[in-house]
Amino acid sequence: MSALTKCDTLYCPSAGVCWRKQAPAKHDGFQSYQHFTLPPGAVRCESFWPFVAADAVEEIRRCREMNLTRDDEVVPLLGGVS
Secondary structure, three states, X not given: OOOOEEEOOOOOOOHHHEXXXXXXXXXXXXXXXEOOOOXXXXXXXXXXXXXXXXXXXXXXXXXXXXXXXXXXXXXXXXXXXX
16 A cells, blocks of 8 residues: 555645645555645645655755865755755
8 A cells, every 4th residue: 555645636726746646656556545625715735745856856965965075155056945
């Protein structure tokens, strides 16, 4: 069984940045899905799981490695990501 319950909610404003919607489905026949309810006026449900693009993860890793080998401060190119 998959460890992730995927989202089957239609028309969610955060679908493009939620891992529950973007994660690839398991093809073992045991993938679970759930309809998550958005409160009135909300853009995310309580089960929102932020999706971080692979290029952002790579940039964070690169900056951390640079910081280990330098004496001066290195500021990541992606502001606000730590």
